[in-house]
Amino acid sequence: MSILFGLLPALVVVALLALVIVWANRRHAAGAGAGGDPHPIRRFFQYLLLFGLLVVAAIGTSNLLARLFGSTTRAPGPSPYPGGPDPALLLAQDLAFSIVGIPLVALIAAWTWRSHRRDPEESRSGVYAVHATLMALVALLVSALALQALVGAAAYRPHLDADAAGRFIVWGAIWVAYWLLARRSLPAVHRGPHLVLGSMVGLVLVTLGFVRLVGTSLDMLVRPGEVIGIGGQLAGALGLFLAGALVWVRYWVTATAREPRTPLWLLHVLVLGVGGGLVLALLGASLLLWDTLVWFVGDPGQTTARLHFAGATSQFAAVLAGALVWWYHRSALAHGGTTGRTEVQRVYEYLVSAIGLGATAAGVGTVLVALIESVTPGVDVGMSVRNTLLSAVTLLVVGIPVWLTFWLAIRRKVAADPPAEVASRTRRIYLALLFGLAGVAAAIALIIVAIGLMQDVVVSQVSGATLRSMRYGLGVLVAAAAVSTYHGTVWREDRTIAPVPPVPAEAAPRWIILVGPAAPDLVRDVEQATGAHVELWSTAGEVGHWDREALVAALAEHTGPSALVLAQDGPPQVLDVSMAGRPLD
Known part of the structure; x- marks a missing residue:
């Protein structure tokens, strides 16, 4: 009886979907007859329905396969979890999703295939491109995480994860279908987002897997027997790394890396590859250096080095992973087949310089915070004054070399060819963004400082504690002022450099x-x-x-x-x- 009640909502969904399909067809015919253009509305509902029904059918089918493989979470009988759902209701839901979803997916897929054969414009529509890209990425992510669970289960305690196996088979089949569909039916301009976004997913997964795998392996070497469940952690990290590597190789190495260098391609390489890799490396290096300084000259919260440096393995792995990601994508930019200085090279240099500048500015602001804490009364919450000062030193030690290395290189190139460098769009955007971000940060910090001051003024309790309550806002103000002041001089120097004289307007070809x-x-x-x-x-x-x-x-x-x-x-x-x-x- 519970199975019948579980099927009732599915029957209602079938009726509603049938009404929507009939309505969309009638709107299509009426719009065509009246000279209108109903295609965007019809396509929206058509691909939205196909997406939703695919998800429903995939969930139901993967759960039924999991039962077939011996899933313990959906086995008949009492729920394996206290207070968990009734397995009979779960079976009813899975049957309903499969019985209703699969035929409707076949119906709408057949309708879509016929519409594409009748009208070639269907394959070139933006709605179809969004549907194919989104469906492929969802299937890719679900199947990759299912593969991680499968590998982890097989590596830790060799057994078959039935739930992960069901998800991997069903969602993997959907991904294969949409991969082939996107490669064969989408025009080149619409294939780019699918390939680049898939490359991003693969890069994130393989990087996280690498950090976890290296960090856990080092824990097993330097702290044997001290980490609870380290075997399961290592198996899960191995699964994530292998799944991410397969995705990254399929999307990036064999496909996207060979595509033309579109703005989206460059955005992936520069922002996620170069910028993300460098930020990850600097973050890991900063934490590792700060932990070291705190242990030797600061106020460590742990009594033993093993406990204090418990996160050092993961921090080292982050440094290694970030450096590899940064180096690889930097090399990908360098192999562009172009000679001379390009805007892409300028974007790379200014981006890395900005990352180093951000760490340096944060260090300058943190120095002021530590100084205020040292001369004002108050209770240190979370971090002592000495540790705060060490965090500032860490940011400066990590940020200054990166910023100076790339900024001085930029200055040398400006000196070598002033008109071309000063007139470049990348440099103008870089300076404008710095002034804009510094201005916004200063405005917000000034409001925070004013609030802290006025609160004590109103109650007539202005003291050293008032200055202490404003320390973070003052730190941001000082850092923003330092950035704006220095780059203001750079901007004024740029204005003194004469630009390349343009061709006279009356003689210039248009x-x-x-x-x-x-x-x-x-x-x-x-x-x-x-x-x-x-x-x-x-x-x-x-x-x-x-x-x-x-x-x-x-x-x-x-x-x-x-x-x-x-x-x-x-x-x-x-x-x-x-x-x-x-x-x-």
Whole structure:
């Protein structure tokens, strides 16, 4: 009887879904007849239904498979957990999800397949791309975590995790289907997000698995028998590392790394790979150094070194993992096949410099916090004054070398080519972001300081304790002021450097077509030098070559509104052409 009651909600869901499908078809026909465009609404409901039904069917089917494999959590009889759900109700739910979900998935999938065959625009729609990408990523994450559980169970106490096996089979099959679907039906512009986001998932999983695996292995070596359940932790870490490695290799190594360097590709490499790896390494190094300083010259909370340095293995693993991630993605940027200095290189240098600057600024603010704590009355909660000062020293020791290394390199390149470096978009955005973030931080800190001061003023209790209550806000204010003051001088120096003189407006072409071999960044360089709209038409084979300086010089002498430039072995040939019928602005 409980199974029948469990099926009733599923029957209601079937009726509602059928009504929605009929309504969507009627709206499609009515909109087409009235000259409207009902496709976005119909696609939204169509792919939303397909996504939800796939999830329902996958949950039900994976749970039934888990029962078949001998799952103890869903075995018949009393619940294995006190107060847990009735296994009969769970069986009813799994049956309902499977019996209702699978036929409806087949129905809507068949409808979707027919609509794609009738109208090729269906495969190029953004809604379909979002559905395929989201479904593939959800299936990827669930199956990867299920694989982790399977490997962990097999490595620790060799047995089959029935629940994980059911999830891995079902969700793994869904992922394979959507991987093939995305590769074959999505246009190139829509495949990028799927590949890049999958690479991000793989990188995060394999990095976390590496940190846990190395940290737990070191614990077994240096603290044998002291960590409870370390065998299970090691097995779980191994499973996470293997699952993440498989995902990362499939998405990044064999697919995304070979794709064109789109903005999303660069965002992944620069932000998550370079920036995330460096932050992870610096964080691990900071904690490791701080623990060391506290033990020798600070106020350790533990009486034995083994207890105090209990987290040192994980911190060392984080340093190693972050350094590897940073080094690999830095190398990926360097193998771009371009010569000369590019905006991507500038973004990398300014990004790493900003990370080092952030740690340095935090250290400066923390120094002030420690000084205020040392001269004002109050009770140290959580951290002593000495340990606070050591945390400031740690941030400065870690942050200053990174910031100075990259910032001084940037300064040398500015000195070597001032106009090009000062005029670069990356440098302008970097300075603007620093001023903006420093201003926002200073404003928030000033409000916090004012609140702390006014509270004691109102009750006439202004004292040294008042200054102590404002120490964190004052620390942020000092750090923000230091960052703004220094970079204000940099900004004023930039204004004194004369930019590259542009081509006179009355003589500059407004539309330029370049015909010759492909040359990365050539279009951007010519657009910056001339202010014109530039297109590059690549020729088959290596016909001629591009000399940027000769090209800009030749265009500077061209007086027509449009130009066709042919690459040659010598100076480029500039032809005056008519762009009738094409806008010049």
